[in-house]
Amino acid sequence: MAIEWSGLAPELLVDLDRTHRGRLGVQLQAALRKAVRSGRLTAGERLPSSREMARELGVSRGLVQDCFEQLAAEGYLVARAGSATRVAPTPAPPSTPPALRSVRVQPVAVDFRPGLPDLTSFPMRDWLWALGEVGRTAAADAVGYGDPRGRPELHAVVAAYLRRVRGAVAGDEQLVVCGGFTQGLHLALGALARSGHSSVGIEDPGHRDWDAIAARAGLRAIPLPVDRRGADVASLTDADVRAVLLTPAHQTPTGVVLAPERRREILRWADSRDGVVIEDDYDAEFRYDRQAVGSLQGLAPDRVMTIGSVSKSLAPALRLGWIVCPPALLGAVTAEKDLADRGSPALDQLALARLMESGRYDRHLRRMRRVYAARRRALVEALAEHAPGARLDGLAAGFHAVLRLPSGADERTVVAAARQRSVAVYPMGQYRLGVGDHPPALVLGFGNLSEPSIKRGIAAIADLLGA
Numbered sequence: 001m002a003i004e005w006s007g008l009a010p011e012l013l014v015d016l017d018r019t020h021r022g023r024l025g026v027q028l029q030a031a032l033r034k035a036v037r038s039g040r041l042t043a044g045e046r047l048p049s050s051r052e053m054a055r056e057l058g059v060s061r062g063l064v065q066d067c068f069e070q071l072a073a074e075g076y077l078v079a080r081a082g083s084a085t086r087v088a089p090t091p092a093p094p095s096t097p098p099a100l101r102s103v104r105v106q107p108v109a110v111d112f113r114p115g116l117p118d119l120t121s122f123p124m125r126d127w128l129w130a131l132g133e134v135g136r137t138a139a140a141d142a143v144g145y146g147d148p149r150g151r152p153e154l155h156a157v158v159a160a161y162l163r164r165v166r167g168a169v170a171g172d173e174q175l176v177v178c179g180g181f182t183q184g185l186h187l188a189l190g191a192l193a194r195s196g197h198s199s200v201g202i203e204d205p206g207h208r209d210w211d212a213i214a215a216r217a218g219l220r221a222i223p224l225p226v227d228r229r230g231a232d233v234a235s236l237t238d239a240d241v242r243a244v245l246l247t248p249a250h251q252t253p254t255g256v257v258l259a260p261e262r263r264r265e266i267l268r269w270a271d272s273r274d275g276v277v278i279e280d281d282y283d284a285e286f287r288y289d290r291q292a293v294g295s296l297q298g299l300a301p302d303r304v305m306t307i308g309s310v311s312k313s314l315a316p317a318l319r320l321g322w323i324v325c326p327p328a329l330l331g332a333v334t335a336e337k338d339l340a341d342r343g344s345p346a347l348d349q350l351a352l353a354r355l356m357e358s359g360r361y362d363r364h365l366r367r368m369r370r371v372y373a374a375r376r377r378a379l380v381e382a383l384a385e386h387a388p389g390a391r392l393d394g395l396a397a398g399f400h401a402v403l404r405l406p407s408g409a410d411e412r413t414v415v416a417a418a419r420q421r422s423v424a425v426y427p428m429g430q431y432r433l434g435v436g437d438h439p440p441a442l443v444l445g446f447g448n449l450s451e452p453s454i455k456r457g458i459a460a461i462a463d464l465l466g467a
Contacts, residue, residue, distance in 0.1 A: 003045065012041075012048055014057060024059055028067045036076050036087055046084045047077070109422040110457030114253065114400040114445035115312075118371060122315045126360040130351040142346050148338035150177025150322075151346055154353040158322050161356055162308070166284065167294035169301040170324045176333050177344045179319040181282060184307040185210065185245075187340065188278055188323060189217035191332035192243050200278075201244035203231050205431035207252055207280075210245060219243075223433045226251060230258035233266045242275040249284040249293045253431045253443045254402055255394015257293055267296075270303040276326070281308040283398040285365050288373050302326050305333075310352065312398075312447075313365060320344060320352055372399045378451035379444065379458070386462035399447030402428065405440040406466035414442065418461045425461070 014031045016024055035041045047053070050068060054061040068085050071077040079085045134142070142151075149155070155172040162168035178184040189200065197219060202210050204223035211221035222241050224231050231246050244266065248258035258266075270277050279296045287293070297304040301324075309321030325333050337343070355361045376395060383390045383403075391404040405414065411427035418425045428441040446454055 003042075011056070012053070014053075016057060016059075025063050025067055028057070028059075028064070029070055032067065032071055033074075033076060041087045043087050043089050045087045047086065049084070106419075108419060108424045110449065110453050110460070111424040112426065112442075112444040112446065112457060113424065113448065114426060114443045116445055116448040117312050117315065117399065118368065118448050119315065121364075121368060121371060123355075123360065123364045126355060126364065127314075127351065130354040130358070130360070131347070133354050134347055134350040138347065138350055142350060146343055146346055148343045149175065149334050150344060151349040151353065154322075154349040157353040157356045158308075159324075162295065162306075162324065166281065167298040168306060168324060169298050170306075174301075174324050174327070174330060176323045176325060176330070176337055177349055178307075178309075178321045178323055178337065179341070179344055180311050180316070180321045181280060181307050181309045182209070182213070183319075183340070184309070184321050184323045185213050185278070185280075186217070187333050187336040188305055188307065188329075189214055189219055190336045191329055192276065193217045193219055194336075195329070195332055197243050197276075199239070199241050199243075201231075201233070201236050201239070201241050202433060203246060203251065204433040205253055205428060206245075206247070206433065208431060208433070211433055221433060226254055226256070228256055230256050230262045231266070232262070233269045236269070242273045243278065244270075244275070245278045245280065246296070247280045247282065248296045249281060250287075250394075250397040252280075252282070253394070253400065253428065255396065255398065255400070257396065258296070263296060263299065267300045267303060270300065275303070276329070277304045279304050279306040281306050283312045285313055286369055286372055286399065287397040288369075288376065288395070297324055302328070305329060313361075313368070318348065318352070320348060372447060375399070375446045375449065375451055375454060376401075378454045379446050382455040382458035383462075383465075386459050387465045390465050400443055400445040403442045403444055403465065405442065407439070409440045409466055411440045411442065414440075414461075414464050417464050421460045423457045423461050 014028060016027050048056065050061050050064040054064045068077055068079055072079045075088055077085055078088050152172065154177055155175045159170040159172045159175060162170045176187070178187060192200070199220040199222050200214050201224040202214065202221045203226050205226060214221045222236065222239055224233065224244060225235055226232070230248065230251055233244060236244070246258065246266070248263065250257065266277060269275065277296065281295060284293065295306055297306040303326065305326055306324040307321060310318055311321070323333055379401065380392065383392065393402040393404065395401045405411065411429050415425055415427050426443045428438070428443055431443065432438065449457070
């Protein structure tokens with residue numbers, strides 16, 4: 001559907017060669033034909049009026065009117081008395097190369113996509129209130145270029161929040177605001193690469209974007225095996241690695257918590273190597289069996305760099321997060337951020353600070369813990385009813401779980417068969433960096449699914465689970 005530009009006549013870029021004044025009409029016709037054929041102008045889109053286009057191009061109105069009439073006769077435009085001239089409803093197809101056309105994925109009725117919070121529960125009213133407060137009280141410098149590390153107001157609130165809720169050792173001056181976790185990781189790994197690091201240990205299984213981000217920073221990704229006690233840093237004893245990337249509070253995707261002895265082992269390893277631990281603190285707010293596990297950064301603030309965001313607690317589209325930097329790396333991370341984008345959106349930073357300071361953020365988290373706990377129960381109950389032999393792991397926190405498949409089952413076959421029934425599930429194999437045989441499993445996200453949808457989805461694929 002064409003965009004309906006409002007206001008005065010929409011502007012249109014047309015390049016005319018003034019050295020051939022006698023051919024301006026021909027040039028204008030050719031330029032508009034090309035704009036329609038290439039897709040720059042889409043079917044139904046309004047063109048400027050002949051008067052406005054003539055004024056913009058510095059030509060006579062009659063020349064533009066003649067051009068419109070000619071292109072209307074050729075079927076490129078539609079011109080009606082008393083109405084705007086528009087691109088004809090069936091123009092020639094755009095000449096976009098096939099490789100650039102988007103590939104549409106067939107939607108499904110139930111999508112157990114991991115890592116996605118409940119998008120319908122975003123506290124829009126509170127967010128608009130916070131933006132209104134910022135608009136009413138912000139100083140003029142809030143809309144200018146500021147410190148690339150971010151607004152001091154957000155630094156103060158986030159640092160206090162992390163000290164209070166996550167047990168972090170975080171001063172205001174240690175924070176760099178970033179565009180969500182992904183940008184934070186780009187900045188952190190870029191800073192390490194430029195500080196002399198050549199590789200980084202990455203959990204296996206773990207986020208598969210991480211090895212690609214590491215490669216982009218010029219670092220080699222070294223698999224770090226994960227078992228029921230979390231990441232095993234002992235495997236790096238003989239490797240030339242001085243940095244590791246972990247999800248200690250709720251490992252992705254297995255859901256295990258990094259055991260206390262493993263925490264101590266990893267910090268001893270970092271001390272012995274003059275190394276750095278990057279902590280992804282992605283959904284530590286949502287825990288169901290006990291109080292949240294404290295941040296690893298609180299045990300060794302000089303060795304651990306924590307990256308957090310509001311992508312899971314509020315919404316991914318906000319693109320706001322933070323890096324709590326060890327003092328030795330603060331300058332390097334700040335330089336990366338400055339070169340990347342000069343700083344994250346200041347007004348959104350101020351709104352987030354106001355939201356957190358007002359208590360509305362905590363209130364939202366308390367409500368969402370109840371929502372996700374109910375969905376977690378719905379998943380457990382649906383499997384107990386329809387696939388009683390199925391085994392779930394990783395349910396202590398967050399909003400995804402691991403469903404173990406029978407020995408010998410093929411993950412991809414199960415995934416494909418489920419999609420045929422309009423249910424999307426995700427194989428554990430897509431999270432693995434290394435090769436070899438591993439017990440088959442599915443990763444099921446329930447954050448963005450209602451309880452009836454969860455039950456309906458499990459009922460539809462229960463026989464595929466082999467239980």
